[in-house]
Amino acid sequence: MNVDSQQAAFDDHHDDPGDLPVMRARFEHNGSPRYMLYTIKRHGFDRDHGFHLDVELVSDELEGGVETVEARLQDGEADLIDIDYISTARERAEGASIVAFHPYGRTVGGLVTPEETDIEGLTDLHDYRIGVVRRVDKNWILVRAACREFHGFDPEETATSVEAGSKVALTRMLQDGEVDAILQFWPIIPEITETGPFREVFPVADLVQRLSGTDRKLPVSTFLTSETFLDERTETVRRFANAYRDAVNLLVEDDDLWEELGQRLMTYDDPNVVTAIRDGWRDMVVRDWDHETVEGMEQLFDHLLKVAGPRTLGVDQIPEGTFRPEVTIR
Template identity: 30%
Template sequence: MKTLRTLALAGAAALATAAGAIAQDLPQIRAAVLKIGTVNWELETIKANGFDKKHGFELVVQPFADNGATRVALEGGEADLAVADWIWVARQRAAGKDYVVVPYSKAVGGLVVGADSDIQSLQDLKGKKVGIAGGPLDKSWLILRAYAEQEYGMDLKAETEQVFGAPPLIFKSGLSGETDGAINFWHFLAKMKAAGMREVISVETASSALGLDPETPLLGYVMKESFLAENPDLGHAMYRASRDAKELLASDDAAWEAIRPMMNAKTDAQFETLKTDFRAGIPADAPVSEAGADALLKVMASLGGAELVGEATELPKGLFLTSE
């Protein structure tokens, strides 16, 4: 005669087998991401908490060494999702590619200076050396240029010396004082602020002054319409799983302890600043304002030209996929 313990074990095994079978039947979303990218914090939160399976899919993370490789994987069908700023996606869509964006983050950069610097505004950068990550077409740099022109009649490009480099290089040169100010990606700026550097102006503040909508998310999960046509529920499922992860990270400090090992935070101050700035970059759970996005695109087109936006002189229709 079977004991209660035996029956219980058999029942648990049957449930595990059934759960495994269900998991195997779930459609997959293969995400091509930068191996050390901050998006991994959210993706790991999705997977660790089962938010993907809750919404009917299995998230498979595929790490790559650089962003270019993630885009090649998406284009070639080796991945179903990549991460990019939507200005780039708009350019691709205007050129005929069927890319759509699931909003991910509105985290943006700004200008930081040394704690003892006498620079109080962009106007004080005249004749100074500025380190800029991302190159001459970096979106933060372009928005700050537009702001300086509007507020001070100042051409930042002509009146400062620019040093362009990879984010780690700009991080080091800013901390060492080799440059008078630095414009970097948000997570490097968080670490710079944790080390004592002071923010002069954020891109969010500059955007608001320019009449742009600071709530417009810049980064998104990029998917193909052809993939979504074959899997009509997966775009919205990814959006909802992403929102679940965001809500957890926004409200639960314990969730951050789980991902701390992948954050490359060398001090508690870095960890806390990264957490604070990530939370500040969480966009509203609402459709993207197309008017706001179009206004931002026009600013980018005016300063970056075709080299930045290609043929996307206005917001392509159907660019954003949000909630149902």
């Protein structure tokens, strides 16, 4: 489903903000946060908490080397996005005035191949063409780190990574046979495996847990805003966090809501696809965090840095002030 069709679903629930403070949310049209954002608008959770959430969906193309949503935030055209915290650290280290104020979830992907393939796990990646959105994508970094830590090789050296530039192009590369496997993001995988001769070999979430050395579900992606917006609109940020919790609670409990999401926001409203995305979302999402959560995220980063190195991560430390958990901790 294209950007315009999905945006129309949101516009049905966009009303006049009146005197309410406005938070401009800019999110990818094929990213999983749109389910939560739609729920907030559909059920008026933003108004319930005293603010107006203005949602605009954008493509996942790159602008000047960064994803579109990142560019919007850095250019002052957005107040709310989500990206993984490795990218947040990288951009902040390069001078971007962005901060992570609340977790979203374990938003990684999986390795997808044609059904008829000899690839069964990490040790089989040698000599294959592996499609990635870009080489600094978290899925590729995690796969490289796991291969180096557990199997003593780096697939960047023994396989061929092929950059697609977007999630849509990545799927097309697999379907057209341009690559032997892809590291696709989790919400898109059911649309591939349920509708074509493809299978998921392994989820990257398993690698996150192995590398972190903990059973605690760690968020990989967080919600971001600018330092200026956080300083000037702290209460609006807190109100979003409360609306987010309300939406998560409903999405975890209400199966009927997912049927509506399938009809309005998904390319395929096949019940099997919708159910797979629903279950994956519920397993991925993180309602809240605390300082212990942040410590775990920092430990995972340190482990990735040790295994993959600063060149692979694009940053050698998480800059001070990247995480602001005290803003939204209950």
